[in-house]
Amino acid sequence: MRSYVLRRALTFLITIWLAASLSFFTLLVLPGDPARLILGVDANPQALAALERQLGLDAPALVRYGRWLADAARLDLGSSLVYHLPVAQLIGQRLQVTLPLAGLALALATGLGVPLGLLAAHRRGGGLDALVSGLAQIGLALPSFWLGIFLILLFAVRLNWLPAGGFPGWDAGWGPALQALLLPAAALGAARAASLTRIVRAAALDVLGRDFVRTARAKGVPEARVLSRHVLRNALITISTVIVLELGQLLAGAVIIEQVFSLPGLGSLALTAVQSRDLPLTQGVVVVIAGAIVFLSFVNDLLYAYLDPRIRYA
């Protein structure tokens, strides 16, 4: 077990280093630099040169790479060139929105997707199955930004039940903050629920077709017990993988919903960072997201071992 953990830790570090390096050199290759973006349409070459010096953009690429790597090794992610704040602070602020949002969306997706998927698998071929599968198809086809705008128009503009966007901050209290996250979580969660329904249904069907289920039923085990003890437990391995992957996606990929609902989340930070060619900020976000995804994959492996006694890591 110990060598397994050590190997995983090494993989973790190498993955982050590769992701960060790829991001660094890609950003450098793109035309545009933060000094130009800050200065804007002022054609004064001296002002540009002065600003580039101030921001440390005049050093050669490898030197800047080396500096960043050395700082990152000491867990110093530097300062954003455009926002004038420490990168770690900015990411921390954004996680206050993205983590709860991802959690809510995942809860919604799981709460809807797993039961519906199991039900559809159980009543396979029947009317319920057709209904659930149909809804899942629609849920997958609907673009999430469209759903977001639709939810805003219905619940914020027409009914005035929930805010039309923005995030008041956790200082404003749990109520207002959660209210602000409800519609975006619904928009995000709906598409994920649809996807999860189909996957759970397929996984459950696969297990339902196995010999041990037929045996259990033949033995007279009550249907509810068959479903919960045997089918779910075995399907869970596939399902848990998907859920963990979904969480990773939600952390980084909610940028469209963030734009529609004007939420200051991690995805928007990444977008702004790249659009501004803000190197320290981009690097910081890449490192955090890559790290989160690798970590989640590790968690997934541990879950595997817990759920399936046949699996052991050496």
Add this chain to the structure above:
Amino acid sequence: MLLGLASFAQAAAAPVRGGHLVVVQSAEPPGLDPSATTATAATAIVHHNVLEGLVKITPEGEIVPALAESWTVSPDATEYVFRLRRGVLFHDGRPFTSADVKAKFQRALDPASGHTNQLYYAAVESVETPDDYTVVFRMKAPDAEFLYNLTRPDSVIGPAGYDRQAAHPVGTGPFRFVEWVRGSHVRLERFEQYWDPELPYLDGATFRFVADANAQVAALLAGSVDAIAGAATAEQAMQVERRPGFKVIQGPTTSTVIVALNNSRPPLDDVRVRRALSHAINRDEIILGAEFGFGTPIGSHMTPAEPYYTDLTGVYPHDPAKARALLAEAGYADGLRLTLSLPHQYTYAVRAGELVADQLRRVGVQVDIELVEWATWLSRIFGEADYDMTIIGHAEPMDISIYANPGYYFRYDNPRVRELLDAARQAGDEARRAELYAELQAQLAEDAVNVWLYARPYFVLSRADVHGWWEALPMVITDLTRVYIDR
């Protein structure tokens, strides 16, 4: 005009003190110091509200006292003496004196400081402060435009030696900066010791950044925000104007939308080709397609909202036959292929681009459209002039001096234009200046440097109980000084 959007006059009732205004704008600025960034997202929030200069411009285009109470200009425009307002405090409690003015302009004159638009102060020889409330500017050569340039956002004055303006602006304005939550909003609150005790009416204001146009309208209609300012569009105006409880303000801006041409790159270095492009364009069709009919056609680099504007739209009337003839004369009877690079974040530019491409196709010019990201546009097109044609709106007023710079991205070099500009800058007599500017605009039109399309419309969409907005935009500012909520 397609639709009769009413421009609501200010309410006759007296302004009401109190209330917090939430305004939405599309872009978040890369810093809040107007002397360090030209981004209109920054100047809209900060200029006049948080930071002020010696003088200010009014919505009618007049220059009025701000931090300077009065001034005298020598008849030959080589010496400007400003008498400063007394008892003015900065938001951090420091008193405002001539030392702050001197520090600011020393920065503006220092090439290594990174101060924006240093060309506006290029004529300044020295800045003297005989006492705490007097500033004397001596010019190397007469500069009749110096006063106007002092109304620009670059001319704002902060406390001497304060270097955190970009993240935490400190000024003398009616509102004090409270916080900038990155990615979300900037919050301001009333500065109780503002030098005009009657102003501002509002207790505070929040500028929220909402990138999506639909989300902006939804927020306004749902009551989450009080107004959409700073690049509200015609479609948004049309959605909002029908609703009871909301109103639309519409007026002129100084934003010149142009098809910029790379004058140094063949075949665009041939004036006949450039004139052909001008004849091929139908401005009215473009205004209809890009701005739903709101916008004023222009024929040179000036808008009706700027001083000394002359209407030159008749120089190149829409005439496809003439365009073809000119192209044939220049040797392109078989047609031509050009690339049109469009900044994808500006919807009006993309729409106008599609129409321009279509109109040019009809005279035998094959146009390849490429959509370009903003950072790339600034670097490749604006910085390196690596383009054939592009479409952009130049928002700054009185920026015709860009045509004097051969290194500007138009790569246009005409000494006559430089002569005219210098003469205009130095002409003490208003009538003479007007003549010179007219000649200047005519010269640019004759050289067909770019294809000037139209002046953009200005919209503010707000709840009906919000009053005091500027009815025209002579400079890009969301001035909240006299805005009040009547609830």
